[in-house]
Amino acid sequence: MRSFARPLLISAVTSLLLIGAAQAEISVTSPFSRASAPAARAGAAFLTVSIDAGTDKLVGASSPVAEKAELHSHMMENGIARMRPVEGGIAVTAGTPVELKPGGLHIMLIGLKAPLKQGESFPLTLKFEKAGDVAVTVAVQGPGAMGAAMTGHDHGGHGDHQH
Structure with a gap:
C-alpha cells in the first residue's frame, strides 16, 4: 500500500496547486497614456491591476511603441x-487593486519610436510572475x-483579462 500511496498523494497535491493557480484572474482596467510632444523620447502608461484571488507580481512590460518599458x-x-525604476516588481493582492497613475507608480516608455497622439491607441504587454x-x-x-476617473470613459475592455 505504501508503494503507490506516495505517488498518489503527490499527484493529488499537484492537482490542487494547479487548480488553485488556474482560478486566479488578473484584471487590467482603464489603461491610458498621455499624448507626447513631437520630440519626446519618453512617455508613460497608467492603469489599474487587480487579482481576484491570491497574489501575483507585475514584473515588467513591453510595447512596440518604445525601445523599452520599465516599472517606475x-x-x-x-x-x-x-x-525611479521599481526594484523587484509591483505586488498585486486580492482585494487591493494597484493603481498606476500620474504622480505615482507607472510604466515608463523609454525611447518612443513615434509621438503618442491623442485619439490613437497602442498595445502593451504586462508581464506577471505567475x-x-x-x-x-x-x-x-x-x-x-488623468484617466477614466477624470474623463468618464473606461478603456479597459480590450483583451484585459488573464486566466
Missing part, C-alpha cells in the same frame, strides 16, 4: 520630483489627462 515610481525628494503575459490596449488621451 514617482516620488518627491528634497522638494524635487524624481522617477500569470505570465497579459496584453492590453492603451488609449492615448490628452497631454494632461
Whole structure:
C-alpha cells in the first residue's frame, strides 16, 4: 500500500496547486497614456491591476511603441520630483487593486519610436510572475489627462483579462 500511496498523494497535491493557480484572474482596467510632444523620447502608461484571488507580481512590460518599458515610481525628494525604476516588481493582492497613475507608480516608455497622439491607441504587454503575459490596449488621451476617473470613459475592455 505504501508503494503507490506516495505517488498518489503527490499527484493529488499537484492537482490542487494547479487548480488553485488556474482560478486566479488578473484584471487590467482603464489603461491610458498621455499624448507626447513631437520630440519626446519618453512617455508613460497608467492603469489599474487587480487579482481576484491570491497574489501575483507585475514584473515588467513591453510595447512596440518604445525601445523599452520599465516599472517606475514617482516620488518627491528634497522638494524635487524624481522617477525611479521599481526594484523587484509591483505586488498585486486580492482585494487591493494597484493603481498606476500620474504622480505615482507607472510604466515608463523609454525611447518612443513615434509621438503618442491623442485619439490613437497602442498595445502593451504586462508581464506577471505567475500569470505570465497579459496584453492590453492603451488609449492615448490628452497631454494632461488623468484617466477614466477624470474623463468618464473606461478603456479597459480590450483583451484585459488573464486566466
